[in-house]
Amino acid sequence: CGWSCQNECTFLEKCGALHNDETWSGNIHVSCYVQVPEGITLIINPGTIIKFKHDRNYKTFDKAGLGIFGGTIKARGTKDHMIWFTSDAQEPVNGDWWGISIENSDDSEFKYVIVEFGEIGIEQFDSQVPIRNSIIRWSNSEGLYAERSKPIFENNILYSNAYHEIALEQYNEVEIKNNIFHDGVCAIHHEKTVSTIEGNYFDTYK
Numbered sequence: 001c002g003w004s005c006q007n008e009c010t011f012l013e014k015c016g017a018l019h020n021d022e023t024w025s026g027n028i029h030v031s032c033y034v035q036v037p038e039g040i041t042l043i044i045n046p047g048t049i050i051k052f053k054h055d056r057n058y059k060t061f062d063k064a065g066l067g068i069f070g071g072t073i074k075a076r077g078t079k080d081h082m083i084w085f086t087s088d089a090q091e092p093v094n095g096d097w098w099g100i101s102i103e104n105s106d107d108s109e110f111k112y113v114i115v116e117f118g119e120i121g122i123e124q125f126d127s128q129v130p131i132r133n134s135i136i137r138w139s140n141s142e143g144l145y146a147e148r149s150k151p152i153f154e155n156n157i158l159y160s161n162a163y164h165e166i167a168l169e170q171y172n173e174v175e176i177k178n179n180i181f182h183d184g185v186c187a188i189h190h191e192k193t194v195s196t197i198e199g200n201y202f203d204t205y206k
Contacts, residue, residue: 021041026048040071046083054089
């Protein structure tokens with residue numbers, strides 16, 4: 001089942017809070033906001049495509065998203081089989097879905113994922129979630145965002161996110177290493193944060 005298919009593929013629908021540990025594989029359609037609460041682990045296998053319900057009506061904002069609230073997400077793709085988080089629109093645009101939000105999670109991980117067309121890419125609060133070898137693009141606000149957290153951002157490609165590729169506010173301790181930043185407004189916004197920033201490449205910023 002190729003990435004370009006729309007109606008030919010079978011997508012397993014997900015919506016609402018998870019009550020047990022789950023493993024996602026293949027094609028997933030998220031039709032509302034999915035929550036991963038404390039004590040629950042969501043594992044996403046390599047090559048999984050997750051499409052989120054889009055909504056561009058400013059009166060309803062009935063779009064889908066993914067929130068890890070005390071739980072754990074393990075999204076570990078591979079170089080040849082990346083995990084794809086994207087809009088379900090046939091012609092997607094920035095802000096189609098809410099994005100990925102993580103709160104109070106210390107065991108979560110993203111590796112070889114693509115996150116695109118969200119209101120935000122991946123945000124974390126009071127967490128320490130590493131994001132490695134991933135592509136974060138076309139978010140309507142921030143690509144990666146953190147508050148009171150200890151993330152590692154390493155070997156990623158970040159581009160064309162509307163506000164900042166990475167935004168860090170309120171008492172973070174961060175490692176930003178060997179990433180590629182290009183085609184954006186601002187690469188790194190850094191406020192009340194301590195970071196190690198090494199080996200990164202910045203292109204086409206004013």
